[in-house]
Amino acid sequence: MPVPKIPLARNLNIALIQLIAGADKAANLSKVTQFIDSAITKSKIGKIDVVMLPECFNSPYAVDKFREYAEEIPNGETSRLLSELASKHDVFIVGGSIPEHDTLNDKIFNTSLTFNPLGQIIAKHRKTHLFDIDIPNGITFKESETLSAGDKATVFKLGDFGNVGLGICYDIRFPELAMAASRAPNNSFAMFYPGAFNTTTGPLHWHLLAKARAVDNEIFTVLCSPGRDVGGSGYQAYGHSLVVDPYGKVIAEAGEGEEILYAQLDKEILPAARSGIPVHYQRRFDVYEDVTPTTKVSDL
């Protein structure tokens, strides 16, 4: 089976920053700066191409805090800092997510920005599926009490590496975003998911969903979590930032605490997986519908 297009043009080195964010925003941003500096200068896998941050890295992950910590984009201090760090280190930054204040309509979104090495914003994804769950004796959380949902899938060009899709945490449970990103004409080689699963659903589904999206679409999945704040009174993130290859194999995994996780995405693996197990080209859109043409995707 011919592989029509190689979606990942060259190997990609990535550093995932698994940090714990607290109530002090200035301290959170200073920690981000230090972690990114170390990720770049202490890399043992060569030059880092992409640094990724977790969901809600500048604020507590709490429904009653999102508005207080929310910033305008691109003029807020967090957007400006990530832009400076991207150009200082000549690196792409997949900037986890932050609470965004859209002053035009006074709404708050959970928003992820990606910067290129010139410090320019090249992608903006607003969490499309809000995390509203209620598991008796487990966890109750209702983002929709204070957040509004985004209204599109996000795919963007990561320089000359190729295209990637972006979702935020609970978005990973909805396979359509990854399907639309990975298929023609979007042809992404990876889905990036900043995410903060918790100690109830993390052990159940974090690895399963990362592998499922990877295998279904024969892409890499890259999940960056906050570290677990053991002993803290707030939301307990699961940790275990994770990188999965297009065969569904875990190629890097963090523990529970703060750490920098490194991984290399090998450009040969994706075409090998797709030619060996050619489900990517065997879909029967005469039997069932392809979601790609009807999915609203950001402009590439």
Ligand SMILES: NC(=O)CCC(=O)C(=O)O
């Ligand atoms: N921050 C989130 O969207 C959490 C999602 C989650 O924990 C899940 O189980 O899904």
